[in-house]
Amino acid sequence: MSRRKFIKQSLLSGFGLASLNLIPFSSFAAKKKSYTKITILHTNDVHSHIEPFPDNDPKYPGMGGAARRAVLIKQIRSEEENVLLLDAGDIFQGTPYFNMYGGELDFKLMSLMQYDCATIGNHDFDNGIDGITKMLPHANFPFINANYDFNDTILKGKIEPYKIFIKDGVKIGIFGLGVELDGLVEKKLYKETKYLEPVGIANKIAEKLKTKEQCDLIICLSHLGYQYKSDKISDLKLAKKTKNIDLIIGGHTHTSLEKPTKIRNLSHKNTLIIQVGWAGINLGRLDFYILKDKNYSVSYQNLRIQNKSF
Amino acid sequence: MRINIKYLFVFSLVFNLIGCQPPIYEKTANNSIQINSGTPESVEAMLMIQPYKEKLDAEMNEVLIISADEFPKERGKPETKLGNLVADLSLDIANKIYKPTDNQFIDFCLLNNGGLRTSLPKGEITRGKIFELMPFENELVVVTISKTKAIELIHYLHKSGGHPISGDFSFDFKKEVTDYKESKEEFNKIFNDYDIKQFKILTSDYLANGGDKMNFFLNPIKIEFVGIKLRDAIIQYCKEQNKKGKQLVGKLDGRITFE
Structure with a gap:
């Protein structure tokens, strides 16, 4: 550009x-x-919020809405050459659209908006693993996860650990991580899905993406959650305990970050963490400006989607 | 079609991540802009939504009751108007249906903050809004637990900073979480004094299965299904109150406090 x-x-x-x-x-x-700009757009925990919140909502009057998000994304696409649109999970559950249609419309709208990939959140299991499988044909984008073992389930072979995208010569590796299901999701829903400890897997995959696949940028789409009071693994902990990850796009805790959290990672480099609340109220936008030597600068915006003036 | 969009650039900054240097420039901007747009994609999205919306609205726009108050979904508070409402009404509805075989009635209702998924506005409460509040297909269950498990429950409530409970019990907790062993001794004494041997707790099957780490519900003395979903209990309560000419009124009564 x-x-x-x-x-x-x-x-x-x-x-x-x-x-x-x-x-x-x-x-x-x-x-x-002299630089290549890569624009990352992201959502998380949209929870079937197809329509905006009504104007009398106590907390989010008139905010959000898929048709408005579609316009905003379209606008950004018209201005930027290298856009990646990502979702960090919990697409399902939260409005009657899910109860009545099981996520069909959510996936169709995300396909229309040209999402590049998404990861799986705990609520995406709410109609069972069969519920996810049944809806997959409505999505024209892949789902990625590296720490759920689906081998003994109906999803076997349908979820990839990572995807690689090449934009204007920049190679971007994206892998997915999911939260521990036990205690969050009933066993009868996730069935034989096995949750695997995410830190070791993240390091292994990031290493592979860096050295074998020669990726310039490595992004983790995480539904682990931003932080906890307990010692449960979170994005903050993940960032500290891993290397080679440039960016963690988070979800699950509905955390709205106004700016990226910068963490010194295992190899004393920076890993950024971003997350944009929930319900499609915000769209996050992170621009990488990548130099010839592959070093980069970053700018970030947390865009609020709202139908009335402040 | 004209769609007004206003979005706020809450934040705008430039990091410099070259090597490990600290950012050389960071700035917060607060600009908002308005786009008037009828781009083909948004119309396309609206058209995609329309048939789904029509079918859904026909069912979900039914007004169940008028709410006199707002019931915001709030985090980190020992009790909320929303939590109190749902816990109280669950007990009310369950008591109408549940007939104990052992003459022991339900002691109280315990739900979880995370399970109440949205705020209720002041004004018309539609069926759709109740689906948003309680989207899950959870059933109401009555769990009979030992007094040891009940102490674990109280300890959990203390540690977690509070969850929705019905108003016939109240808990005044110390700010700092007491040692489990200490609470155990204290409560054992109280239970013995009152000759309490077991508790009947109304909750959802999700929590009864150990959801939200409510492990004290696991391996109970007895678990009985009330025979109604939590969402249907809320809907039934709203309709009943509306029929009586009543509105939803919020209430905070100090049922859980931290001194």
Whole structure:
């Protein structure tokens, strides 16, 4: 993307970076095509919120809504060349749309918005493992998870641990992690799905994506949850105990982060964690500006989808 | 079609992650912009939603009752209007259905904050809103537990900072969580003084199966299905109250306090 387009779009979108970006980027932005911009859009815990909250909702009046999110995503796609749209799980359960249609419309809308991939949350098991399997044909995007063993279930062979995307020459490896199901989901729903300890798996896969697959960016789509008072594994702990992961896109705890949490990881590099609340009220946007030497800068926005003025 | 979108750029910053250096520039911006848009995709999404919505609305827009109060879903509070409402009404409805075979009636209802999934607004409460509040197909169950398990329950309630309970019991907890052994001795004495041998707790089958780590419900003396889903109990209560000309009124009565 040319610099001119970048600046123009910054001004247009009220991005607030037009002047700001000149500081960190002045050294390279002047050269043509000296960086590649990768735009990551993300949601989590949408919980079947197809329609916006009603205007009389005590907490989220008029917020969210899939048709509005679709417009926003379309707008960003028209401005950016390299967009990845990701969901960190718990797509299902929360409105009568799920009770009546079992997630069919959710998957169809996500397909329409061109989601690139999603991971599986605990509530995605709410109609059982059969419920997920039945809905998969309505999704034109893959589901990824690396720490649920589905080998003895109907989902065997249908969920991949990771996916690799190549955008403008940048190789991006994305893998999925899910929360421990025992105590959260009834056994009769998840059946023979086995939860595997995520830290070791995350390190193994990130290492593989880095060295064997030669990925430039490694993203973890996590439904582990941002943090807990207990010693339960969380995104914060995962970031500290792993290396090679650039970004953790989280879910489960419905945490709304205004900016990425930056964690010093096992190899003393930065791992960022982001999460955008729930119910499709916000769309997160993280832009990587990747230099020739593969180092990068990042900008982040937590975009609120709302139908009335503040 | 015209769709107004307003979205807020809550945050905008630039990190520099080159090497391990700290960010050289970070800034928070607070700009909002408005897009008026009728792009084909949004219309496409609306068209996709429409047939599903029509069928759903026909069923879900039924107004069950008027609420005089807001019942916000709140985290980290020992009791909430929402939790009190649902726990009280569950006990009310269950007592109408549940006929004990041993002459022991339900002591109290315990639910979990996480299971109540949305806030109730002031004004019209529709069937759809109750589905949002309680989307799960959980059944009401009566679990008979030993007094040892009941002490575990109370300890759990203390440690977790509170969950919805019905108002015929109240708990005044100390701020700091007492040692389990200490509470055990204390409560054993109270239970012995009152000759209490077991408790009957109304809850959902999800929690009775150890959901939310309520492990004190596991391996109980007895578990009995009331024969109604929690959601249907809420719907039935709303309809009954509405028929009597009543509205939903919020109540906080200090049933769980931390001094």
